[in-house]
Amino acid sequence: MLHIAARQNAGHGVIADRMLAEGQRLMEAGHPIEALRLLEAGNQAAPSASGWRALAEVRLDLRHHADARLAAEAALELEPGCHVALTLRARAHGMAGDTRAALSDAADAVHAAPRDGAARTALAQALLAGGHHDEAIAILGEVWSDAPHEPAPALRLADAFLRAGHTAPAEELITFLLAQPELPAAARRQAIGMRAQAAMARGAADEALAAARSGLDLFGADVGLHSMAAHALMRLNDMENARPHLLAAHRLAPQDGYIAHLAATFGAAQPERAADAYVAHLFNGYASGFEASLLGLGYRAPGLMLRALEELRPGLSATQPIGDVLDLGCGTGLVGVVLHDVQRGRMVGVDLSAGMLRAAAQKGIYSELREAGLDAALAEDRSLYDAVIAADVFCYFGEIAPSLAMIAPRLAPGGICLFTLEEHAGPEAWLLAGSGRYRHSEAALRAALTAAGLDAVILRREALRLEKDAPVQGFLVAARRAGGRA
C-alpha cells in the first residue's frame, strides 16, 4: 500500500513540475490568467515552495495582493527565511499599502541575499512609498549600474527621480533608454509616458503634450498617455481637446478614482465628493511643492481661520490661548503654523495624503497626525475640541452636510467649527468645476449648516486665493452647535 501511495505521489510531483514549468512559461509570455490556472492546479496536486512562489508572482502580476501574500507565506512555511518569498511578500504588502510590513520583509530579504536585485528593488520601492526618496534612489542606482542595459531597473530609477522631484537626471535616463533601438515596446511606452511626466513637472506642458501624442501615435490607446495628454491640454487651457483624452482614459480604466473624478468635471456623472484615491493621488503629487505654489496664489484660508478665531475670542493670545484643535484635511500643516502662538493643548491633524502628512510632521507642531478620510476619523474620534477646522477642504466635497453633522458632536461647549467653501451663484446646490473642485451656493451652505445642527456665527464672502490671476470667491464660515449649547 505504502509503495503504491509513494508511486502516486511521485507521479503527482512530475505532473505538478510540468504544470509549474508551463505556468512560468505562460507568465513570462505575458499570459498571467492562464498561468494562474495552471499554477493553482499544479500546486494543489503537489504543493512545493517553488510552486507557491510562482503562484505569488503571478498573483502579484494580476494585482491580487491578498492572495499573493498568502502564497508567499505558504512558501515561507516550507522554506523559512527564503529571500525570494520574503521579497514576494514585501511586494504584496507594498501593493496593499502596508509600507511598514513591506520595509521589514524587504530588509530581511536583502539581509539574506545582499546582492539580489529583486530584493534590493523591493526595499527601494518600500523606501519610496515611505517617502525616503534619496535612500531609494541610492539603491536603485546600484541595481541599475549592475545591469545598465536592462530597461526595468532604468525605468524604476527614472520613476524614483521623478517622484523625488529630480527632473533633470530622470530626463537624462529616459533619453538614454529611448535611444536604444532594441528597447521592448512596453518599456518604450512607459519611457515616453515618463518623458511627458518630466516635461509637465518642469512646467513645459507643450512638450508633455507632444510626448504623450507621439506615444499614442506609436502605441494606440493607453490610459497613462491619454491622461497625460489631457493634463497637458488642461494646463494649456484647451479644455475642449482635453475632454476626449480624459474620457478615453476613463473608459480604459473606469476603476481609477483619480481619472473618474477628472472625467466628471467634463460632464460624466458628478460624484457627491472627490474619491479618496483622487485626493490622495493629487496631494501626494503636490506635497513637495504645495506651500511654494500656494504662496504664489495668495492663499488665504489659514489666515482667515486665525482672523475668525480672533473675532470670536477677543484677547486670543499666548496668554489666553485656544485649547484642543482638530485640523481636518490639515495638508502640510499651515493651519497649525498660523495657530501655533495662540494655541495650547492637542493639535490633531487628519489627512488622506501621506505625502502632505509627512510635510506636516516635519513642522513638529501637531501632537497627533492621522492618515485617514475625514469622515472615518470623525467616526472614530470620541474627544471634544475647542475648534474643528477644515481650511480649503470642503472644496473636495459636494454634499457637506453629512460631514458637518459629524463635526457638531465633537465641539466642546463654546467650540467653533471653521471652514472655507468656494462659491457659485447658479441654482444648483453644488457643482464640480473644471478645476476638479466643488463650488457651493449660499443657500446650500445655509441648509447644510441647519441640517447638521450648527448655527453660523460668521458667514461672509472672502477671496480665497487666485486662479488664473483672478480671485476665487468663497465663504468663510464659523459655526457653533445650535440650540444654545455653546
Ligand SMILES: C[S@@+](CC[C@H](N)C(=O)[O-])C[C@H]1O[C@@H](n2cnc3c(N)ncnc32)[C@H](O)[C@@H]1O
Ligand atoms: C488644499 S489642501 C488644504 C490643506 C490645509 N488645510 C491648508 O489650509 O493648507 C486640501 C487638503 O485636504 C485633504 N483632503 C481632501 N479631502 C479629504 C478627505 N475626504 N479626508 C481627509 N483629507 C482630505 C487633502 O489631502 C489636502 O491635503
